[in-house]
Amino acid sequence: MxxxxxxxxxxxxxxxxxxxxxxxxxxxxxxxxxxxxxxxxxxxxxxxxxxxxxxxxxxxxxxxxxxxxxxxxxxxxxxxxxxxxxxxxxxxxxxxxxxxxxxxxxxxxxxxxxxxxxxxxxxxxxxxxxxxxxxxxxxxxxxxxxxxxxxxxxxxxxxxxxxxxxxxxxxxxxxxxxxxxxxxxxxxxYFAGCKEDxxxxxxxxxxxxxxxxxxxxxxxxxxxxxxxxxxxxxxxxxxxxxxxxxxxxxxxxxxxPGRGELSNNLRNFDRDRMLLFDEKSAFDGIVEEGLFSxxxxxxxxxxxxxxxLKYVRYSNDRAESFRIRTEILRDDRGNRIVRKYPLTKEAEAHVRHMMEAYEKLKGRYAGSRLDVNVCHPGEEDGIPYAEFEFVSGRPLSELMDECLDRQDIEGFHSLFAEYLERVGFGEEVPVADFDLIFANILVDGDHWTLIDYEWTFDCVIDTKALAFRAIYCYVLENERRNALELDRILDRLDITENEARQYREQEREFQKYVTGQKLSMGEIRNLLGGEIYKPTEWIGRFRQSEGELRVQIYEDKGQGFSEENSYFPENVYVAEKEAEFTVKFDGNVHYLRLDPAMCSCICKIRELSMNGQPVPLQDKKVFTTNGKILKSEEGADHPSVIFATEDPNMTIRADVLNRQAENTLSVKMEIVQIPQAMAKDMMGVEKKGAAAWVFGQR
Structure with missing residues (x-):
């Protein structure tokens, strides 16, 4: 059927x-x-x-x-x-x-x-x-x-x-x-923290x-x-x-792939992911060790x-007029060549423009120390393409990275100075490649070649504007490049703060021009809401909170509380937020003070007993605290206590309880750190609730 x-x-x-x-x-x-x-x-x-x-x-x-x-x-x-x-x-x-x-x-x-x-x-x-x-x-x-x-x-x-x-x-x-x-x-x-698909x-x-x-x-x-x-x-x-x-x-x-090419790694559209390490840096090492396969x-x-085909790159995360495919393949003579094809009818004009750009840039840089990769027109099944020579060399960005890796800052600035000298040639000519970033220049000894000039415009663009964009894109691609002394670069380019702001706005407008109304995949990922969790930050916060959630015990034998007569019990937590421990003290202790944390927090008391007898928490002659005791449905022996202070404490008067020569205080409680402002709000709500109860307010 x-x-x-x-x-x-x-x-x-x-x-x-x-x-x-x-x-x-x-x-x-x-x-x-x-x-x-x-x-x-x-x-x-x-x-x-x-x-x-x-x-x-x-x-x-x-x-x-x-x-x-x-x-x-x-x-x-x-x-x-x-x-x-x-x-x-x-x-x-x-x-x-x-x-x-x-x-x-x-x-x-x-x-x-x-x-x-x-x-x-x-x-x-x-x-x-x-x-x-x-x-x-x-x-x-x-x-x-x-x-x-x-x-x-x-x-x-x-x-x-x-x-x-x-x-x-x-x-x-x-x-x-x-x-x-x-x-x-x-x-x-998957090693870096993405879930199995x-x-x-x-x-x-x-x-x-x-x-x-x-x-x-x-x-x-x-x-x-x-x-x-x-x-x-x-x-x-x-x-x-x-x-x-x-x-x-x-x-x-x-x-x-070469070093620095594999930088587009946050692609968790469907699920949350962890970020266990920097995938770009890991890929760089994998590439260098020959383990990419x-x-x-x-x-x-x-x-x-x-x-x-040896290599294909798609640039179709763009407006219809600029969607292209780049291929590296071999021609009939077995030589490597590079071709750029339009992916839409509207993009055919963009591909033809590359051939025009070649002629104009070749004229501008004639006699300079910057070569422009040769471009020839072609056609396949009625579709135009731009064909380029396959150029040997290493991306300038890779050479700069190596300088930063070995902390050769002067070597980096030497390369940057040479970049300025070479790309600035013929600055007054009304043609410029706006995308003259470091990755688009291949270096082979003293031979520098511009290999990609897709975004060439018929206008004068100051060299410092091109250089600012090159640095801007370079740093954005990799956080490790933030080690650069950007002030030194801006001083060299003589760029004011206002000019830098204008250049950044110009970059945003350029990206809108390239993408049209189409959202980038990065923007779509943000829309879909896939979270990125960083365990290293969790560990840092945990260690910080671990220090802040330490329990401290003070003993008063008639001279008051002091740091000299205090200690931190070990192995307090039996689970996350769940403390369970005992305090041993002799019959000379009049008062025992328990500090549940070193930050604002809320404590749920599950057990507080001395020598097997519950401490009467409602009796202020026996139990006092600088926190706010909340009523509990579980009874007076199991309240929650809110502390809006970085020095929370509870004091137990041992000498009026069944004190003996050797004593044991048994403690079980849940301790949760909360922001101090939130703790104050919660205490305020409790007070307001009590007033409403007394005065009949709704």
Whole structure:
């Protein structure tokens, strides 16, 4: 049985009649959105709804993971686990035909409605094992994006992942490719405090899934073992960053990240996370040690002929007019080249502008010590691109970082001075690259090359304005760079406080110009409310509170209380906020003073007894305090006491109780630190409540 939605065909021959999994009402909400709104409105809806599922299923950035694949219009594509169609649209635009398989009818309806104009899409609804026998054996690409980890649920048995892959291989055309996007079980983000993507708990993948379940992610080594068991020959691995879900960059073994590149790590859209360490710094060390393939957050494994691409970067978190893709690949002669493609029709003018910018900047810097990377125009399938030479060298920002690391401040300023001299050449010419940041200059000995001049404008821009922005961006990228003496830099540039304020405002306006009305992914993360917890701060606060919540005991043997006759009992706390201890004292002690903390606090007395007899807390001749005793439903022996002072205390007169030669005071209480202002408010409310009770006020 088939249905059609627009130009999309839905095949229900293997549909069991009900959906066995569903995300609940949010899927109804998404279905309503795709029925009512066009794709160009999704960004606005994502910002308005502030919902992780809506972002995850409808963001155009989800397509990045397959957009760069060299799929041709003659190719047949099989997408297993197509869900709500996050990548189906990209596959449809590239391929001759796309066959989708998904168990959920609701999700398949969402897919069909959002791509209703795609006449080359057929969606099979049903369990993969039921649909698979009817599928042909000539697919050029088989895509499993966030699906392979569910092999146990799809296939079952003792070797589900091997069996899953063997089944897929039967449907691959000669020379075809299987593309698998999956989280790395040992991705750095999990060590740094992100929750496991599927189970939503901390460290479950790292701990080898101790609680079981059907979902499994893998290391690269384990994936290769699975491939070997299936007789896979050619295979290659690529590294989506920050991960495959909202990928902005793809690295390969032929082009790995450099130091300082992996700085976009706070991507916890769906869940709270901890921040156990600085991931950027950790990645820098991992890159230097050659371990990136071990700790990459995600993998894109390609079974079949390796891709020609070595590197891809997406800049589509922008306004439509500026969305581009940057690739590093090899030309027909085997030489590395760099290409920039427009991702929208509107962005074609932006790409053509790069070629114009090259000619103008080449003219400005002719005869200088700053080279401008050569740019050539090109066209592919009617789409223009800008082609650049692949330049060797190290980013100027990396050289500056090394100076800071070895505390060579003069070396840093020497590089900065050279930057000013080189980029300031021809300052009076009405053309300038506004984005002349340190990372956009490659240094090879005495050879400095400007490699990216996307944001070139036909106007004069003061060198000090360009340099201020370069420093501003450099410091913002990494907190460790705050060690720079910024006053010295501002003095060198002769920038006043008012000018600095104007430059910062200019930067904000530039970012608005680039992004248009589209929110950045960082802004969206803030909207969704994923908290970032820093345990190092917790520990600091705990240690501080631990010191402030120390219990101190004073003994008065007739001379009054003094620090000399006081001590701190050990091992007071049996649990967080729960104190339980005993105080031993002899028969010469007249008064015993108990200070529950060294800060304002509230104490709930569970037990206060001397030699086995409760201390009569309501008898002011026996028990006094500088706090406020609150009435308790548990009786007079178990009140709470509020202290709005940094020297809270309770005094017990021992000589009028059953004092003996050797005595024991037993104490059990809950102690909670509270701000002093809050404690005063609580004491005021208690007094007001008493007055209302007496005078009948409401």
């Amino acid at each position: 088939t249905e059609t939605i627009g130009k999309v065909t839905l095949n229900l021959d293997k549909y069991p009649g009900e959906d066995y999994y569903c995300d609940g009402s949010v899927e109804d909400e998404i279905l309503e959105i795709v029925k009512k709104y066009s794709t160009v409105e999704y960004d606005r809806i994502i910002a308005e709804r502030k919902s992780w599922p809506i972002l995850y299923h409808l963001s155009a950035l989800r397509e990045n993971i397959v957009d760069f694949l060299p799929i041709k219009k003659t190719d047949k594509v099989l997408e297993v686990g197509s869900g709500c169609g996050a990548i189906t649209g990209a596959l449809s635009r590239k391929a001759g035909s796309v066959t989708c398989v998904d168990l959920s009818k609701k999700r398949s309806l969402i897919n069909a409605y959002r791509h209703s104009e795609s006449e080359n899409v057929t969606i099979h609804i049903g369990n993969f094992t039921d649909v698979e026998p009817d599928l042909p054996a000539d697919y050029d690409y088989i895509c499993l994006i966030g699906v392979f980890e569910y092999g146990q649920a799809y296939i079952g048995g003792s070797t589900p992942y091997e069996d899953f892959l063997k089944i897929l291989q039967k449907h691959l055309a000669p020379g075809g490719r299987i593309v698998i996007a999956i989280e790395n079980k040992y991705g750095l983000k 599927h189970l939503g708990d901390w460290f479950s993948g790292i701990e080898n899934y101790p609680n079981g379940g059907v979902v499994r992610t893998f290391s690269r080594k384990k994936l290769e073992k699975i491939f070997d068991a299936c007789g896979v020959g050619e295979r290659s691995f690529y590294y989506p960053y920050p991960d495959y879900k909202f990928m902005t960059t793809v690295y390969s073994d032929a082009y790995l 071990v700790f990459s957050n995600s993998y894109l494994a390609v079974i079949g002929k390796p891709l020609d």
